[in-house]
Amino acid sequence: MGWAIAVHGGAGDIPLSLPPEKRLPREAGLRRCLDVGIAALKAHNHPLDVVELVVRELENNPHFNAGKGSVLTTSGTVEMEACIMDGKTMKCGAVSGVSTVVNAISLARLVMDKTPHIYLAFDGAEAFAREQGLETVEMSHFITPENIERLKQAQEADRVQLDYTQPIPKEVPKEAAVADGDSQIGTVGCVAVDSEGSLATATSTGGIVNKMVGRIGDTPIIGAGTYANHLCAISATGRGEAIIRGTIARDVAAVMEFKGLSLKEAAAYVIDQVPRGNAGLIAVSSTGEVTMPFNTTGMFRACATEDGYSEIAIWDSPTK
Amino acid sequence: MTGREIKMGGWAIAVHGGAGVDPNLPNERQEEAKRLLTRCLDIGISALRSNLSAIDVVELVVRELETDPLFNSGRGSALTEKGTVEMEASIMDGPKRRCGAVSGLTTVKNPISLARLVMDKTPHSYLGFAGAEEFARKQGVELVDNEYFITEDNVGMLKLAKEANSILFDYRIPTLTTCGGGAAMENQLQMNGLPISLYAPETVGCVVVDKQGHCAAATSTGGLMNKMTGRIGDSPLIGSGTYACDLVAVSCTGEGEAIIRSTLAREVAAVMEYKGLNLHGAVDYVIKTRLDEGKAGLIAVSKNGEVACGFNTTGMFRGCATEDGFLEVGVW
Numbered sequence: 298m299g300w301a302i303a304v305h306g307g308a309g310d311i312p313l314s315l316p317p318e319k320r321l322p323r324e325a326g327l328r329r330c331l332d333v334g335i336a337a338l339k340a341h342n343h344p345l346d347v348v349e350l351v352v353r354e355l356e357n358n359p360h361f362n363a364g365k366g367s368v369l370t371t372s373g374t375v376e377m378e379a380c381i382m383d384g385k386t387m388k389c390g391a392v393s394g395v396s397t398v399v400n401a402i403s404l405a406r407l408v409m410d411k412t413p414h415i416y417l418a419f420d421g422a423e424a425f426a427r428e429q430g431l432e433t434v435e436m437s438h439f440i441t442p443e444n445i446e447r448l449k450q451a452q453e454a455d456r457v458q459l460d461y462t463q464p465i466p467k468e469v470p471k472e473a474a475v476a477d478g479d480s481q482i483g484t485v486g487c488v489a490v491d492s493e494g495s496l497a498t499a500t501s502t503g504g505i506v507n508k509m510v511g512r513i514g515d516t517p518i519i520g521a522g523t524y525a526n527h528l529c530a531i532s533a534t535g536r537g538e539a540i541i542r543g544t545i546a547r548d549v550a551a552v553m554e555f556k557g558l559s560l561k562e563a564a565a566y567v568i569d570q571v572p573r574g575n576a577g578l579i580a581v582s583s584t585g586e587v588t589m590p591f592n593t594t595g596m597f598r599a600c601a602t603e604d605g606y607s608e609i610a611i612w613d614s615p616t617k
Numbered sequence: 618m619t620g621r622e623i624k625m626g627g628w629a630i631a632v633h634g635g636a637g638v639d640p641n642l643p644n645e646r647q648e649e650a651k652r653l654l655t656r657c658l659d660i661g662i663s664a665l666r667s668n669l670s671a672i673d674v675v676e677l678v679v680r681e682l683e684t685d686p687l688f689n690s691g692r693g694s695a696l697t698e699k700g701t702v703e704m705e706a707s708i709m710d711g712p713k714r715r716c717g718a719v720s721g722l723t724t725v726k727n728p729i730s731l732a733r734l735v736m737d738k739t740p741h742s743y744l745g746f747a748g749a750e751e752f753a754r755k756q757g758v759e760l761v762d763n764e765y766f767i768t769e770d771n772v773g774m775l776k777l778a779k780e781a782n783s784i785l786f787d788y789r790i791p792t793l794t795t796c797g798g799g800a801a802m803e804n805q806l807q808m809n810g811l812p813i814s815l816y817a818p819e820t821v822g823c824v825v826v827d828k829q830g831h832c833a834a835a836t837s838t839g840g841l842m843n844k845m846t847g848r849i850g851d852s853p854l855i856g857s858g859t860y861a862c863d864l865v866a867v868s869c870t871g872e873g874e875a876i877i878r879s880t881l882a883r884e885v886a887a888v889m890e891y892k893g894l895n896l897h898g899a900v901d902y903v904i905k906t907r908l909d910e911g912k913a914g915l916i917a918v919s920k921n922g923e924v925a926c927g928f929n930t931t932g933m934f935r936g937c938a939t940e941d942g943f944l945e946v947g948v949w
Contacts (some may be wrong), residue, residue: 387878387909388878389877389878393745394745394746412845412848413874414844414845414850415849415873415874415877416848417845417847417848418720418721418745418746418847418849419721419745419746419847420746420846420847421845421847421848422847424846424847425845509739509741509752510747510748510751511745511747511749511751511752512739512741512743512744512748513718513741513742513743513744513745518743518854518855518856518857519854519856519857519877519878519880520854520857520880520883521855521856524880537741537742538740538741538742541716541742541743541855542714542716542742542855543714544855544856544860544883547856547880547883547887548883548887551883551884551887551891552891555888555891555892556891
């Protein structure tokens with residue numbers, strides 16, 4: 298037992314040849330967010346507050362696909378979505394189509410805490426944000442030159458690009474499981490459990506490059522990209538459409554409960570069911586275990602447990 | 618709980634028009650509802666006999682339910698706090714678990730068909746609001762003014778809801794009355810949308826298993842009366858309001874937030890998959906143990922040609938039929 302925390306910055310076809318100028322800022326970002334989360338847990342903050350805090354940090358970091366640094370829709374706009382869930386109460390909040398709210402995860406939290414609803418989207422979500430006095434900015438705040446470039450490349454190649462860490466390759470990588478040959482990445486998330494076994498999860502994203510305006514992915518769909526109950530808390534990343542049909546986040550908990558598998562076994566089992574190259578997840582259990590399986594080339598991730606263990610990784614690590 | 622188990626297989630179909638019915642609902646309204654459910658079942662049965670696939674049948678039947686103003690979907694949808702209609706729907710095809718969903722529709726005559734197009738014609742699973750409407754325009758689906766969906770009944774209901782200043786359970790009667798049975802209804806005054814005190818109004822849905830043993834599910838709704846604009850409920854969320862896989866197809870109705878928290882539709886399938894329960898056992902288990910304080914109902918069919926309905930509300934408008942001639946339409 299004891300607290301545990303994991304964060305991710307997206308799973309996908311992250312090339313092993315990722316240049317340092319792309320790798321180092323992300324590793325530093327993960328390290329910083331992990332430290333923020335650890336400090337919050339040590340200070341006995343509730344896991345729900347911890348995951349929101351950490352995801353806010355990730356949203357503010359322009360190197361990840363959430364908040365500032367979100368990938369762009371086919372119209373060059375930003376439409377962000379986020380979701381948060383409390384394992385003990387099963388209360389949850391989600392938002393989609395957010396374009397001016399600095400921290401979408403905090404808006405999701407407010408939907409959970411301040412409305413009789415779970416999920417608000419587009420104009421309705423934006424109006425609610427203003428009512429609540431959340432910080433809003435011009436949409437240009439979220440748009441980075443890298444993402445303008447990614448969109449341009451995707452449109453030139455005329456397809457939806459899911460991997461935002463590399464330019465579109467001339468040849469379709471053999472590993473890519475999806476029909477259009479693209480790899481997947483994007484989304485940030487955090488899961489945490491305190492020493493009492495209270496669990497929480499939070500996920501946030503800009504979606505996929507060149508997505509249709511109005512496209513909603515797995516992140517705000519309870520049971521798909523985000524889920525927590527009394528057993529575990531999960532945040533998933535990868536190809537949204539595969540995560541939705543696989544109800545990934547819910548299934549990890551279901552497999553633990555109905556098949557009696559451990560967190561690690563359950564998470565590995567669920568990821569295994571998804572076609573290669575499509576998904577990854579981070580999860581913690583009520584007993585302080587943590588696991589971060591993925592079937593893509595890599596997943597930006599980090600975790601720590603109360604007994605002093607910590608890890609930051611992108612590709613397969615020798616001890617997973 | 619109703620349903621029918623067949624060991625031999627064959628097609629099966631179930632439809633619903635929502636869970637949570639006022640015990641004081643006038644008889645003529647009950648009969649009206651049963652007539653519509655019967656008509657929809659007949660349409661589905663005809664289609665199944667003509668060898669249409671499950672996915673085509675569920676779309677066809679839900680289109681019929683959307684077009685008829687009686688239930689809360691398409692025409693006859695519950696109204697938002699602004700007095701407008703925002704509709705959502707989802708559809709799922711068991712064999713490869715392909716799915717499509719839409720939310721925030723205001724001019725699309727048949728939301729379920731747009732959800733189908735999202736599934737068939739885009740690389741995505743879910744489109745909402747302006748983006749969904751734009752897609753609808755590009756696809757050339759039938760569009761109408763928002764007024765088309767608004768009925769006098771619902772304008773009246775919205776007024777009452779605002780007067781009570783709470784989210785209203787859509788009883789389709791002009792006065793608020795208390796329910797008997799297990800339906801706990803507290804009429805709380807609220808500020809800024811604090812806790813829901815009443816159930817969600819009806820939604821419509823259809824689940825089908827065809828002769829090939831393929832399952833499909835479809836759900837459509839206007840959502841909660843007096844909801845905040847932009848509010849998304851369970852109906853378009855795969856795993857919550859709608860789910861289909863190789864084993865089973867499920868469509869849910871009731872308190873949206875409770876259905877989402879319990880990922881109700883997926884739960885039925887998960888319990889069959891991971892605990893090895895049969896359809897009836899799974900539906901029973903899920904309704905009894907997974908809803909906590911929530912009130913909801915669901916219809917489900919299995920690949921073996923079984924059909925089941927379950928609900929912990931006072932009543933659910935529903936109908937089901939199987940290939941061997943079983944047919945039942947009910948409210949309580």
